[in-house]
Amino acid sequence: MAPLRPAAANDSALSARSETATAGAALWREALSAIAVFAVDPRIGLRLAARAGPVRAAALQVLHALLSDDIPVRKMPAGISEAALLGGLDLAASLHTGQPVLENGLIADTDGGVLVAAMAERMTQEAAGLVSLALDRRHISIERDGVSREIPARIGLVALDEGMEPDEAPPENLCERLGLWISLEGADPRGAADGGLDAEAIASARNFLASVRPNDGTIETICQAAMAFGIVSLRAPHLAIRTACAAAALGGRLSPSSGDVETAIRMVLLPRAVTMPPMPEAQDDAHDEPDDDGDHDDEQPSSPDDPAPEPEAPRDDSEIQPSQDMTVETAAASLPADLLASLAAMMRPPLARAGAGRSGSFAKRARRGRVVGTRQGDPRRDRLDLLATLRTAAPWQAIRRAERAPGAPPRLLEMRMSDIRVRRHRGKAETATIFCVDASGSAALARLAEAKGAVERILAECYVRRDRVALVAFRGTRADVLLTETKSLTRAKRSLAALPAGGGTPLASGILAALDLARSSAKEGRTPLMALLTDGRANIGRDGAAGRPQAMANAKEAARAVRACGIAALVIDLSQRPSAEARQIAADMGATYLALPRADSRALSEAVAAAPRGGDAARTRRP
Amino acid sequence: MFPFAAIVGQDQxxxxxxxxxxxPSIGGVLVFGDRGTGKSTAVRALAAVLPDIETADCPYHCDPARxxxxxxxxxxxxxxxxxQKTEAMRVPVVDLPLGATEDRIAGSLDLERALSAGEKRFEPGLLxxxxxxxxYIDEINLLEDHLVDLLLDVAASGENVVEREGLSVRHPARFVLxxxxxxxxxxxxxxxxxxxxLSVEVRTPQDLATRIQVVKRRDAFERDPAGFAAEYEAANAEVRDAILAARRRLRGVAVPDATLEKAAQLSIRLGTDGLRGELTLMRAARALAALSGDAVVGWSHLAALAPLALSHRLRRDPLDEAGSTTRVERAVGELAAA
Incomplete structure (x- = not known):
């Protein structure tokens, strides 16, 4: 027996390695075919989730190779200005020459070609809005000297999504318009064949595309699948149909085959899935016992193509985001079983949902509020400070005049770009309240309704103050982020109503999850406040193991981490009588302590409003 | 341009x-709902249905008749x-991109002129x-409050006033927001x-057949825009004629006291603040009567438009579960029974 063991272990290790290798190659092949589809019909749009690196470089190289030379490919930096996108005055050049110098807009320059947006997750809302408009209308409007012109802008967009955090994603209005959502994570281009496609094959597929027609079956299947996945927007099925047609054109088929339809569902619809359709098998028995691991494995149809079966992830997702409307769900239940089965085979964790768009340092630059000074800048982005500009330019006039080429017409004022001063504003900092709710069995079960009432009350106040709110709940063995930061009361209400209760108290995990949210909120320039509702009686450790002493120690560590990060906090004690544990946690956190039995909901919301906020320099420095 | 008459559903x-x-004096329309429901398509399509406007030779394409x-x-x-020299132009539909600055919206100093000619000139903005x-403003809920405020002010007054950077400009800006x-x-x-x-809630169609129809029409349109538009030209012309006829009839439509009283009762029942709700309801009902060729505004017009004109004006507890549209419909039902 003994000598056999290592051999067996070796064997499985080997096979595991070769399995990951095949999985990596399969992911790469998938990415290649998505790129080919995009090259055939760039209007579909491509969202490529990958960090900068050799794999992404290889993918972009493939794209370049597939596009013939007459198709322009332009790069769009994340912080691009409106003038650079649409065309307008080149301010620096204009000041230098004293003549208006116009620059061509990037969008119009890319007409008939492909625009590659780098770091799309940092694209400004402004840029995303303009590009979306161009994608929708296929032209842009330019105003110059009172004459409006419409310039064709038939572009295809590739958004390079380097978002690493779950809340980092390209602006949602842009993602919505991009059909193919592909992730290169885990893809391995080594030793892969190029798929036998070249620019010539793509060009002929492009020509052939005009004669490809989707039949009724294709449209119906794709619409059904979109509904089953709970995808609300009708743009998604539309883009999926285009994808199916492009795939058919690649294969020289006059209408999409079932394989083309499957490709479209996999590349366009699946990554956007909000809910996973209920599986035919799952309806019988397996659903009631989520703890039974054996059943899970049986549920998954054994499909060799399945890249990464993760039965847990999709189900959790639907729990966290309850299906938006029952009708979609019930409609999904009536889908043909074979379609469901093939959807099940394609399941994989969805790509990060689109975000509100990050604008990095640009968003932090307030455009209104109190004027606190001036700085060098572009008067088209910020308000010009005329006096300061003149004051800056004045001392240089004699020197600049002397420098002028002899014979050049004299100018009243020699201005340079560097003279221009714009006003600096200090905007009102936004606040975010992060609720961390103990939904465990211990004390919360009895008081959860009251806790919910308290949270609702505070939510209503937040709504009035236009605060953002986020919600974390912990129970059983882990903490879940039920709601990432939002201003939407509708969503907050819904996730609160769906909050289940019972199980252990993994306090440490809860605090840490809330801390993560608070820190990313602070990073965005908001001031977060953590409101922890608990009885403080932790009995599940960070690792998910039961045991009170360890759990309490972990919880205290987590609480001290909150303090170390300078996040303002409020502990609301949920137990019947004020508990020493909750008080201790509050002390470790440097938080204000409130006992719920003595605090009516009004006092609670006042406490939230009055709580000292983190993020202020003084507090952040606290050890 | 996707034909207005080819839009599936979305009747409200x-x-x-x-x-x-x-x-247009109704005061703007708010369309709240899911993405990808054809909101901007509908706005553009409607503007395309309308006949060209005659414009004066000025920077603001004013109406030469007035x-x-x-x-x-x-x-x-x-x-x-x-x-005046006059020209014809399409009814403008202006998109306000998210992130547009106040300068770009209201207009500002023309930098190009200022730099090249040293001339202080106003460069008109989107208004x-x-x-x-x-x-048209997509994602108006993400627009900064002070910009929304500015837009609503101008929409209500029909005039844009710019006082900044040494400029003092006042120009007409009458548009439907x-x-x-x-x-x-x-x-x-x-x-x-x-x-x-008015406010409307739009949702994506919930039944498969309608969804398929929407996607099919979109596909047919993108395949052959001209041919598709030709198919719906007659239906589009009907929409145009109805609107033009209604505009002519509008002044002649009578609003009896009994109807006014009903509108007031409805507003009181719903506890809407101020008179704006009643006023809008009455105006909208009159436009609806004109559209349907009725000479007198009656209860049926009020009932049809009450949810559009009132549901967004209810003073509400933000945590109230019942949708405001439901509350308006309930009140309409009660009043009808009374």
Missing amino acids: MKLALSIAAVD PDEGCELCRSRAESQIP AKAHRGFL IGSGNPEEGELRPQLLDRFG
Whole structure:
């Protein structure tokens, strides 16, 4: 027996390695075919989730190779200005020459070609809005000297999504318009064949595309699948149909085959899935016992193509985001079983949902509020400070005049770009309240309704103050982020109503999850406040193991981490009588302590409003 | 351009837009709902249905028939009786991109002129472009409050006033403000909500057959835009004729006291603040009567439009579960029974 063991272990290790290798190659092949589809019909749009690196470089190289030379490919930096996108005055050049110098807009320059947006997750809302408009209308409007012109802008967009955090994603209005959502994570281009496609094959597929027609079956299947996945927007099925047609054109088929339809569902619809359709098998028995691991494995149809079966992830997702409307769900239940089965085979964790768009340092630059000074800048982005500009330019006039080429017409004022001063504003900092709710069995079960009432009350106040709110709940063995930061009361209400209760108290995990949210909120320039509702009686450790002493120690560590990060906090004690544990946690956190039995909901919301906020320099420095 | 008549379903949205086209003084339309429901398509399609407008030769494409409502240039020309050159142009639909600055919206100093000629000249903004047309703002709920405020002010007064950078400009800007957004991403402040004339909630069609039809038409349109548009030309012409006829009839439509009283009762029952709700309801009902060829505004017009004109004006507990549209419909039902 003994000598056999290592051999067996070796064997499985080997096979595991070769399995990951095949999985990596399969992911790469998938990415290649998505790129080919995009090259055939760039209007579909491509969202490529990958960090900068050799794999992404290889993918972009493939794209370049597939596009013939007459198709322009332009790069769009994340912080691009409106003038650079649409065309307008080149301010620096204009000041230098004293003549208006116009620059061509990037969008119009890319007409008939492909625009590659780098770091799309940092694209400004402004840029995303303009590009979306161009994608929708296929032209842009330019105003110059009172004459409006419409310039064709038939572009295809590739958004390079380097978002690493779950809340980092390209602006949602842009993602919505991009059909193919592909992730290169885990893809391995080594030793892969190029798929036998070249620019010539793509060009002929492009020509052939005009004669490809989707039949009724294709449209119906794709619409059904979109509904089953709970995808609300009708743009998604539309883009999926285009994808199916492009795939058919690649294969020289006059209408999409079932394989083309499957490709479209996999590349366009699946990554956007909000809910996973209920599986035919799952309806019988397996659903009631989520703890039974054996059943899970049986549920998954054994499909060799399945890249990464993760039965847990999709189900959790639907729990966290309850299906938006029952009708979609019930409609999904009536889908043909074979379609469901093939959807099940394609399941994989969805790509990060689109975000509100990050604008990095640009968003932090307030455009209104109190004027606190001036700085060098572009008067088209910020308000010009005329006096300061003149004051800056004045001392240089004699020197600049002397420098002028002899014979050049004299100018009243020699201005340079560097003279221009714009006003600096200090905007009102936004606040975010992060609720961390103990939904465990211990004390919360009895008081959860009251806790919910308290949270609702505070939510209503937040709504009035236009605060953002986020919600974390912990129970059983882990903490879940039920709601990432939002201003939407509708969503907050819904996730609160769906909050289940019972199980252990993994306090440490809860605090840490809330801390993560608070820190990313602070990073965005908001001031977060953590409101922890608990009885403080932790009995599940960070690792998910039961045991009170360890759990309490972990919880205290987590609480001290909150303090170390300078996040303002409020502990609301949920137990019947004020508990020493909750008080201790509050002390470790440097938080204000409130006992719920003595605090009516009004006092609670006042406490939230009055709580000292983190993020202020003084507090952040606290050890 | 996707033909207005080819839009599947979304009757409430189409109704609200048509009413705004008949009577632009209704005060803007708010369209809240899911993404990808054809909100911006509908606005553009409606503008394309309308006949071209005649414009004066001025930076604000004023109406040559009404110089008194025009810009400074038009008024001075009218006073000195200089004949105007006129042109025809499409009804403008201006998109306000998210992230647009106040300068770009209201207009600002023309930098190009200032630099090259040392001339202080006003460069009209998006508000000027939208004059006599539609101003469409996607994701209005994400727009900064002070910009929404500015837009609503101008929409209500029909005039844009710019006082900054040594400029002092005043020009007409009469447009139908159309804001859209997804409430899941944040709500509009109640103070701003109330200032929109009509509001509609749009949802994606929930049944498969309708969804398939929408996607099919979109596909057919993109395959052959011209051929598809030709198919719906007759239906589009009907929409145009109905709106033009309603505009002519509008002044002649009578609003009896009994109807006014009903509108007041409805507002009281719902506890809407101020008189704006009643006023809008009455105006919208009159436009609807004109659209349907009725000479008198009756209860049926009020009942049909009450949810559009009142649901966004209810003073509400933000945590109240019952949708405001439901509350309006309930009140309408009660009043009808009474």
